[in-house]
Amino acid sequence: MTHPNKALFESGKSLPIIPSCEHFAGSEKLILKAFEMQKKLGPVFDITCDCEDGAETGKEVEHANMIVKVVNSDANPYDMAGTRIHDFSHPDWRQDVDILVPGAGEKLAYITLPKSTSFEDVKTQVDYIQAKCKEVGITREIPIHILIETHGALNDVEKIATLPWLQVLDFGLMDFVSGYQGAIPAINMRSPGQFNHRLIAAAKTRVCQAAIQNHVIPCHNVTLDLKNPYQTYKDAEIARNDFGFMRMWSIYPTQIQAIVDAMKPDFTELQAAQNILLAAQDAEWGPIQYDGELHDRATYRYFWELVQRAHFSGQKLQEEVTKRFFS
DSSP states (O other): OOOHHHHHOTTSOOOOOOOSEEEEEOSHHHHHHHHHHHHHHOSSEEEEEESTTTSOTTOHHHHHHHHHHHHTSTTOTTOOEEEEOOOTTSTTHHHHHHHHHHHHTTTOSOEEEOSOOSHHHHHHHHHHHHHHHHHHTOOSOOOEEEEEOSHHHHHTHHHHTTSTTEEEEEEOHHHHHHTTTTSSOGGGGSTTHHHHSHHHHHHHHHHHHHHHHTTOEEEEOOOSOTTOHHHHHHHHHHIIIIIOOOEEEESSHHHHHHHHHHHSOOHHHHHHHHHHHHHHHHTTTOOEEETTEEEOHHHHHHHHHHHHHHHHTTOOOOHHHIIIIIO
């Protein structure tokens, strides 16, 4: 029987299937702790090893080399660790690339580019990463994540979303609000203001639209209330269901499970999706009726992506679904 990846997407691109949670860690201690959590929870979240905010001033080289060491170590069995380098205006961003790409380019899950102010900034960085890969003989495409957190980046977001190797557009709330120089109150860095303020809501909507129409995953900003998992859960739920974000940042261990749970597919819809896909494969992906409704390749694509995301979030699937589609 034909696998859905071959049957449903022969004529175009689909959104990447990646975890719905991305956990940031700066120091070696916190990165290793995150790896231990990943082993405990399973491969349901990525880990971003942070050069930008993690490195002490003057110790950027040592920090980048530390990230190379831990990404290549046995502590990273799932190969689900990426990195955030310094921003375009920082003198060390090229140095980050020169260390990280040759040292860990075969295993890095992604490279995140922060605080860009224009399309030209990020294009320069992406071009440099691609050239460095070619120079050192790395043939894989290292996925690129780009933070949209300045007026300039938001103004160019539709162009930025077309860049090669791009996998994720991240929305950065705190720098975005700071850029308004008081026009947006600081209280709107928290909920419910971050969803209700019209300038912020418009920016989030624009990032999601630019991302999804270019087959890129939109990723939501952090929840500042570190020790309230319920607030993280509600923020992730609103981001997912009201705006279309398909991924969210975590900066505290208890936020990880809250984000994964909030962004899981609805159980009832997931059950129907599995039944429809099994019946569709039996019919060689021709139209079928299910529960009195007509389904064809358009709905099959939706349900297949839903089932893959459920699989990535650790939800238990029907045994037959696992056997046919994921074994």
